[in-house]
Amino acid sequence: MSKASAATAQNEQVQQYYGQTLQGSHDLQTNACCTDDAMPQYLKPILSNIHDEVMMRYYGCGLVSPEQLLGTRILDLGSGSGRDCYALAQLVGEQGEVIGVDMTDEQLDVANRHIEYHQQKFGYQQPNTQFKKGYLEQLDLLDLAPNSFDVIVSNCVINLCSDKAAVLKHAFDLLKPGGELYFSDVYANKRVQKDLVDDPLLYGECLSGALYWNDFINLAKAAGFTDPRLVEDRPITVDNPMLQEKIKHIDFYSATYRLFKLPELESHCEDYGQAVIYQGTIEHHPHAFTLDKHHHIETGKVFPVCGNTWRMLHDTRFAPHFTFIGNFDTHYGIYADCGTSLPFDQSSAVNSGGGGCC
Ligand SMILES: C[S@@+](CC[C@H](N)C(=O)[O-])C[C@H]1O[C@@H](n2cnc3c(N)ncnc32)[C@H](O)[C@@H]1O
Numbered sequence: 001m002s003k004a005s006a007a008t009a010q011n012e013q014v015q016q017y018y019g020q021t022l023q024g025s026h027d028l029q030t031n032a033c034c035t036d037d038a039m040p041q042y043l044k045p046i047l048s049n050i051h052d053e054v055m056m057r058y059y060g061c062g063l064v065s066p067e068q069l070l071g072t073r074i075l076d077l078g079s080g081s082g083r084d085c086y087a088l089a090q091l092v093g094e095q096g097e098v099i100g101v102d103m104t105d106e107q108l109d110v111a112n113r114h115i116e117y118h119q120q121k122f123g124y125q126q127p128n129t130q131f132k133k134g135y136l137e138q139l140d141l142l143d144l145a146p147n148s149f150d151v152i153v154s155n156c157v158i159n160l161c162s163d164k165a166a167v168l169k170h171a172f173d174l175l176k177p178g179g180e181l182y183f184s185d186v187y188a189n190k191r192v193q194k195d196l197v198d199d200p201l202l203y204g205e206c207l208s209g210a211l212y213w214n215d216f217i218n219l220a221k222a223a224g225f226t227d228p229r230l231v232e233d234r235p236i237t238v239d240n241p242m243l244q245e246k247i248k249h250i251d252f253y254s255a256t257y258r259l260f261k262l263p264e265l266e267s268h269c270e271d272y273g274q275a276v277i278y279q280g281t282i283e284h285h286p287h288a289f290t291l292d293k294h295h296h297i298e299t300g301k302v303f304p305v306c307g308n309t310w311r312m313l314h315d316t317r318f319a320p321h322f323t324f325i326g327n328f329d330t331h332y333g334i335y336a337d338c339g340t341s342l343p344f345d346q347s348s349a350v351n352s353g354g355g356g357c358c
Contacts, residue, residue: 007162010203011103011135014160017204018080019106024056029205029240039063042284043087049121050086051114057081057107060155061206061254062184062232065091067282067289068317072150075174076100077136077167077183078157082111082129086118088153089129094122100131101142108133137163139170146173150317154183156254159209164216168223168259175261178316181225182258186210186236189251189342202243207236207252213343225259226267227308229292232256233344253344258292260312269306269335274326276303276313281321289321293343306335 001009022028039047043065047055057080064076064084069091076085079100089098102108111131119127134142136157152171161167171181191212202208211219220228233255238244278289280299288298291312297303302325305313313322 007137010162013200014204015104017200018059019104021204022057022059025058028059029201029243030207030236030238040065040284046087046090047083049090049118050083051117053110054081054083054086054114057110058083059206060084060184061186061236062155062256064088064153064155064182064184064256066151066153066180066182066258067285068321069096069151070283071095072317073097073148074099075144075149075152075171077139077152077154077171078102078160079111079131080104080107080155080157082114082131084153084155085111085129085131086114089118090122092128094124094126094128096128098129099144100129101134101136101139102131103133103135105133136161136167136170139167139174144174147176149174150176150179152179152181152183154181154185156185156206158183159186159206159211160203161209164211165219165223168219168225171259172224172261177261177263180258180260180316182231182256184254184256187213187216187253187255187344189213189253189344191215192250196246199246202246205243207238207243207247210252213253213255220257220259221267224261224263226262226265227260227269227312229258229260229295229312230255230343231258231290231292233293235344235346251346255344260316262311262315264311264315265308269308271332271335272307272310272326272328273330273332274305274307274310274324274328276305276310276325277301277323278303279321279323282318289318 070093072092074088079085079102085098085100108131115127132142186206188210192208196202196208233253236252236254278297278299280286290296314324
């Protein structure tokens with residue numbers, strides 16, 4: 001089978017799984033699907049505005065709700081029944097816009113069926129959400145202008161894509177400079193062997209298509225996202241004993257990364273003696289701003305940063321909320337070792353005997 005026909009067959013298999021095999025979140029065999037336990041308080045009323053049918057067919061693995069979205073233009077890759085799109089539609093407000101792309105008719109049908117319901121529920125004059133049918137590997141074939149999105153999100157989808165490098169490259173092209181790809185997906189602590197990738201159930205369940213985390217980091221960098229930042233992660237546990245047996249030698253994690261389109265970022269964290277002060281002015285985040293797992297920036301405190309972090313705050317929509325100290329005139333050496341070990345918390349990974357969601 002040629003590479004192209006193998007990719008088509010894989011997409012058809014995934015369409016079948018999400019269009020017909022699964023009827024709702026309860027049909028999933030793993031806990032990749034996030035419980036709402038760790039949901040920030042402000043998101044609860046937002047989710048309660050979303051139609052039951054949309055909620056029932058939610059298959060995401062994380063929370064794709066970055067900060068400071070009012071007025072922004074967002075693209076959701078693999079939007080499914082539209083849960084995240086309809087949540088984001090409230091956060092961007094009536095002047096913002098959300099576009100979802102998915103390849104599966106049954107998922108798009110649910111999403112499209114409730115456009116008007118949500119417009120009325122949110123009290124908007126016009127809908128600010130639309131859905132397009134398409135393959136994420138061929139986003140360039142859709143009517144989407146390059147450099148036109150402030151934020152791209154995706155929730156438990158890229159692991160299902162046959163050409164992950166192409167998806168990341170398209171996302172990079174579609175983002176405005178300073179925009180970010182903020183997405184949750186599944187990763188493995190080692191490369192998944194081919195016989196498991198070829199298993200339709202393991203693949204459909206978002207496990208065996210998962211990238212080994214370091215392959216993902218290298219793909220992201222090759223697509224132009226020079227300094228991927230891990231926001232949060234949790235181990236995935238598998239309830240089905242037959243699946244568990246097949247994959248018990250691999251640890252899977254659900255992780256949320258933010259990838260900024262900032263061409264000036266450097267390959268390593270370099271020290272220019274810079275610092276920032278968060279003003280506490282981002283809505284819902286008065287006490288601190290969390291850029292990523294290693295940068296929890298408390299309001300009012302002088303917070304030393306490397307050159308890349310400085311740019312992620314200074315050259316993006318977050319800039320008005322920070323005071324910036326320093327510049328790039330003097331280099332003081334390497335800031336920190338960016339690390340080559342597993343970035344995820346291992347304490348409750350499947351193979352270390354634990355469990356837990358979110
Ligand atoms: C696990 S579901 C997640 C859906 C949605 N993000 C959510 O959180 O409910 C994966 C979705 O990605 C879509 N998908 C998978 N591969 C795709 C591809 N190559 N192009 C477009 N959509 C794809 C599927 O049709 C399915 O709706």
